[in-house]
Amino acid sequence: MAKILRIAVLSAFLASSAVAIEASAAPPLESLAVTASSLGQKALDDPAAFAFVESLTTEIGQRLAGTEAHKRAVAWAEVRLRQAGFENVHSEPFTFPAWIRGAESAEVVGPVPQHLAITALGGSVATDANGIEAEIALFRSYADLLAAPPGSLAGKIAVVTQRMVRAQDGSGYGAANPIRRSGPSEAAKRGAVAYLLRSLGTDSHRLPHTGALNYENGTPRIPAAALAIPDAEQLERLTAVGPVRIRLLLTPMAHENAPSWNVVGEIKGADRPDEIVLIGGHLDSWDLGTGATDDGAGMAITFGAARLIAGLPQHPSRTIRVVLFGAEEMDFSGAAYAKAHEGEANKIVIAGEADFGARTVYSVQLPPGAAGSDFGRTLGRIIAPLGANIDRRPALGSGEDIRELQAGGVPVASLHQDGLDYFDIHHTADDTLDKIDPKQLDQAVAIWSAFTYLAAASDVDFRSLAATAK
């Protein structure tokens, strides 16, 4: 694949470049595009990104924020960034409420005894030491749970088995997210003593998908866990046999004010070093797998892109800052970063997080007004032969860690990766290195390197493009 792409990139670029030179007097973007395009080609054969995630998942493995393993990952990342030629490598500490998984098990007690594959949701409180045993109230849709009157679930374990939709853009996850995030408190409001949901996933394996919940203030906190998808379907069938009783045991622990770190490395800008192109992924992972695709891959992609740029004979004008966020899964590192860099937000030209797996980028969304600008058109020509387009609709957001920056006025880009099978393994024990296709990962590095270089080497001003677009 790499060879075919390389030839396509070259010829496509030369053709478009020639046209552009004829049409106008070689605008700066056109000359930068030659470098951006060759970075993209180089990325297709660069083993650095895969080596990054291979080393991380092998030598560290899981790295849930708040664990010793995450601490080791922070040290590993600093070494890795320095070795790759990044400058100003450091870790910025913050504290957050950590959550550590304990024992977890669930059994159907009746009508017929059976084991259930479950995993606690991040942030869940523990059950009693001996577990909870109760009859279930099963809802095939979340709307049905919300329609249940207060008190109607008194003493019961609420179970929601709504299916999540498979979609390339991950929209099924967004739509289903409240079932996991808000379901526990909604069930508690109606009297439930515990909450189970069909995993937010698209697979059919006995490997449940964890993920964070958000308890509502003023509502009792009840233990909550995700069922593997075959187990959710089994409960649907069992309810037809007779009343279903479940014994649930969860013994997680919470630790207020646990330490974490956002790890930073930079490629200092040659001309305007105080203007920043901020890219990155998150270093923390869930604890069930080794966090290969979530988010070893995202870090590897942005690291790989920045590293290629660092290897150029001359640094781009602006600084490229790679941030490896330290508590994304618990929703804390983005806020910590934004708060620590409040005074600097207006210097961040654009920000983007890669946090959607290891597959190819198929479209790039830019801030409002940028898709149709010289910047957007030039980037579009570079990435088209690599298999990606500029989506003319503006980026609505980027990764979770960028949300607070965006709220503070920082323009964001969203590089969409193919997520059709992302939720087969997302937040499960199956998130391991073997799920990554190095060739697809390299294509993502190619798109990110072209985008990042063009943003850092040009004088594109996304804020004024957005203002003009209004």
Place this chain on the structure above:
Amino acid sequence: MAKILRIAVLSAFLASSAVAIEASAAPPLESLAVTASSLGQKALDDPAAFAFVESLTTEIGQRLAGTEAHKRAVAWAEVRLRQAGFENVHSEPFTFPAWIRGAESAEVVGPVPQHLAITALGGSVATDANGIEAEIALFRSYADLLAAPPGSLAGKIAVVTQRMVRAQDGSGYGAANPIRRSGPSEAAKRGAVAYLLRSLGTDSHRLPHTGALNYENGTPRIPAAALAIPDAEQLERLTAVGPVRIRLLLTPMAHENAPSWNVVGEIKGADRPDEIVLIGGHLDSWDLGTGATDDGAGMAITFGAARLIAGLPQHPSRTIRVVLFGAEEMDFSGAAYAKAHEGEANKIVIAGEADFGARTVYSVQLPPGAAGSDFGRTLGRIIAPLGANIDRRPALGSGEDIRELQAGGVPVASLHQDGLDYFDIHHTADDTLDKIDPKQLDQAVAIWSAFTYLAAASDVDFRSLAATAK
């Protein structure tokens, strides 16, 4: 699919039948073929087979021989057979050495601590109550282990990470089987204190594949477990980082002389009831999943086929006996059955076990000399439009439970099901109902019903065909 097949079956059969009637004076097989063909068509729309495996996996679940659940499954099966109109329904007791899984866990202690997904092999002895901790000796092929000199593994945990080949006919499993069956004793002979193998499977999930081992007499019995495939690959990578130490805990228990039962139901032959066409599957399952494809599906297919025949206005000449074997996974029920029916072996016209999943039958192998006989040609015409062929090579065997009967001279048939993805879930927690496509299951019922009816309603004599073929 069902409709298209039905039309195809009818037209193909009418065409061939017409030719046959012209060519010879309506041989009995040709008239039977009309019924066999219509049974096949009926099977394509018959919900009974799927309902059988749905009920079994929901209302019983796992049913490891020797457990209470298996006892419940025996009672369930008797009721089910009676309700479906089978006669002489009974269970034939035998005893066998049962094995019950206990706690099981494995952790990489160094060079970096990590959890490993493992499961004990059936028959494995336990570790010490606190587990075993030792350095590993990793072999990427089983031949490498066999080449290791005696004593060379003293004090070590031997690990074999040889890959199993994916093949439609399951030949990859047969080839790799000694790694699981004999590996523990081969490792022990060389001094190993425990044994781990890469699961005999073709998936990439964190769900290890269990299965029975066979300790060699006179060799120390060491604990043995299977690694999930991603975990075996992780160990390969970790050995490059530094010496790998693993802590392994297994607490299974063995029970000599545990009771089990082969459940039997018959459709009494109308003319020659003492001549028997014996078909079936095995009722016991491994304990990790719900035994949907292994072997809920095989039982459902042969049950479904026999049930359709039982519903005919007239029973076939010979008796159809369905046997649901009671300890296949531990290799005991076939021998128990053969021993109990030693005097009757010469009455068994043919025997066949369905024990290869829930997908379509693509080829049928008959005893020597039968493929080219009137029987083989007629069956071939009936099953071709259903998507299956007669394989001209004779059947080498059928399921594990038929092996002893075959050794005693009973002719066997082998109805090959598509096994390309069978070993993705075989012997894992993933063996659950959602893996079964009812339409594919029904096609298998169609082929089995045509084969079974033709064998029971005709006077085909496979023994004399085989003698002539010699």
